[in-house]
Amino acid sequence: MAAQQIIRALTNAVIPSDVAAFWQDHLAPMKSAEPRGRLIAITPASARAITLTIEPNRAFNGFRAGQHITISASVNGAWVARSYSPRLVSGATSGAFQITVQRVANGRFSQWAHDAASIGDWLKLSDAYGDLALPENNAAVMMLAAGSGITPFLSLLQSTPLQRNTSLQYWVKTPEDACHLDELLALQTREPNFHFTLHSTQIGERLNASHLADCLVDTDIMACGPAGFIATATSLASAQSLRLQSEAFSLPMIVSDATQMVSITLARSGKVVQVASGAALLPALEAQGIALASGCRRGICNTCACSKRQGISENIITQMRDDGDNPGLRLCISSARSDLTLDL
Numbered sequence: 571m572a573a574q575q576i577i578r579a580l581t582n583a584v585i586p587s588d589v590a591a592f593w594q595d596h597l598a599p600m601k602s603a604e605p606r607g608r609l610i611a612i613t614p615a616s617a618r619a620i621t622l623t624i625e626p627n628r629a630f631n632g633f634r635a636g637q638h639i640t641i642s643a644s645v646n647g648a649w650v651a652r653s654y655s656p657r658l659v660s661g662a663t664s665g666a667f668q669i670t671v672q673r674v675a676n677g678r679f680s681q682w683a684h685d686a687a688s689i690g691d692w693l694k695l696s697d698a699y700g701d702l703a704l705p706e707n708n709a710a711v712m713m714l715a716a717g718s719g720i721t722p723f724l725s726l727l728q729s730t731p732l733q734r735n736t737s738l739q740y741w742v743k744t745p746e747d748a749c750h751l752d753e754l755l756a757l758q759t760r761e762p763n764f765h766f767t768l769h770s771t772q773i774g775e776r777l778n779a780s781h782l783a784d785c786l787v788d789t790d791i792m793a794c795g796p797a798g799f800i801a802t803a804t805s806l807a808s809a810q811s812l813r814l815q816s817e818a819f820s821l822p823m824i825v826s827d828a829t830q831m832v833s834i835t836l837a838r839s840g841k842v843v844q845v846a847s848g849a850a851l852l853p854a855l856e857a858q859g860i861a862l863a864s865g866c867r868r869g870i871c872n873t874c875a876c877s878k879r880q881g882i883s884e885n886i887i888t889q890m891r892d893d894g895d896n897p898g899l900r901l902c903i904s905s906a907r908s909d910l911t912l913d914l
Contacts (some may be wrong), residue, residue, distance in 0.1 A: 605630040605695035607641075609687060610666065617746040619672040619718070620684060624656075625664050626695060632665065633698035635729035636722045640865035640873060641669065642694035645682045649694065651873075652679040653866035657725035670749050672718050699871045702726075702792070702817050709788045710735040714777065714803050716795030717742065719819060720749055723794065727757065727764070737765040739781055741799070744772050777802050785812060796820040821868060821886055821903060824850055832906045836860070836914040837879060845906060850886060852901040860914070862901065869903035876901065881910030 599606045607630065611623035624641075626632075633639060633656055642651040654669035674680040702722050704711065711734060713723045720740055727736070742748045748768055758766040769775070777799060782791070793803035793816040800818040807814035826848035834855065835842050845854040852864055852874050865873035869887060878896040885892070886903045899912070 599692040600625075600627045602627060603629055605697070607693045607695050609689055609691040609693065612683075612687060612689070615670045615749040616672075616751070619670050619747075619749050621668050621670050621750075622683060622687065623659060623666055623668050624693060624695075625666045630665070630695050631697055633667075634703065635725040636702035636704075637698040637700040638722075638866060638870060639698050640696035640871055641679075643679060643682055643687070643691070645678055645686075650678045650682065651694075651865055652677075653868070653871060655700075655722040655725060657721070657728055660728070670718065670721050670724075672749070696865060696871065696873070699866075700817070702794070702815060704730065704792075705790045705813075705815075707788075707790070708734050709790050710786060711737070711790050711792060712782070712785055713738040714781075714791065714793040714795070714799075715740045716777070716799040717747075717819075718749070719794035719796070719799070719817075721794075722817065723792070724750060724753075726792075732761045732763045735763050735765075737767070739767045739769060739777075741769045741771055741777060741795070743770065745770055777806070779806055779809070782806050782810060782812070785810065787811070789813075790815070792816070794819070797822045817870075818887075819868060821850065824848065824886060824905070826905070833909040834906060835909070835911045837911055838914055847907060848884070848905045850902060851883075851899075851904050851906060855901065862914075864902060867902045869900050872898065872900060874901040875899060877913035879911040879913060881906065882908040883910060 600608060605626065607624040607626045609622055610625050613621045615621045638653045638655050640651050640653050642649045656667040656669050659666040659668055671680050671683040673684050704726055715723050723738060740748065745768065754766050758764050789812055791807045791812050791814045793800055793814065797818045797820045800816045803816060804814060826846040828846045830847040831844045832847050833842055834845055843858040852862060852867065855862060863873050865871035875898045878899040882891055882893045883899060883904045884907050886905055891907060
């Protein structure tokens, strides 16, 4: 009650709107005009992953199955943002959704989630983004997932009746690493059109041509996993002339040259820093103490995009170079191949 009275007083007072918004966020975040969420449950998903159940406020616009949102948590006084693929909680009327967080060495968000998160913690939520979606046709679908690449498929499988022939092949290091395994096995038992195979790379084969051998010519392939896994899936689908949707949750191996440094001029602040040619700009600038907005860190959400005024940049994923102005340079998937001037 006291918090609500303070908020009403702030709202009625003649103070800057950003000050009122700051106090609203701290006193009653679920009533904020910005998308926020409250952590309402923490449950195991595998031996090394947990599921966070989050109840959003009314400002959150929701998501489509297969999309991602950037979730920010307050960690030691600083906001740490990471991208996750959510799925709705079955039967929930509050719009509650779940994300699966795998423990990552030196991962600030994942370490917070596993070691410090508490029921009642509140989080910042972004708008949803991403294009991964089930095909509109009725052709068979083969889903290829590696590691935490399973999460968008869990949402997609939940989103629609399984009337088409749908198969899911899921690669993990060990069976204990498989997330939501009981749920997937139960789905296979319940749904005659769903076929599930679990692969352990510790004792079995990695993705290869034999795993696509039974695909019909009109099968749609969907793949999600680390960059190397996606590169293999792309090559295999192309060899069989199969349609492919893919999404990588990591970047390809980055080759930078520490012996060749380039200057990055930040036009608004006037600061000039040196980074290695070929290094991803986002972490390189962060290492120089420059605080930058970011989200997915893999070129999907555009949170880190800024204008490039001059210089040669390279897209780390496509290896395409751009030597002109670029109003939307995504720092997480771009490197400098000459001195650059950025609108920062």
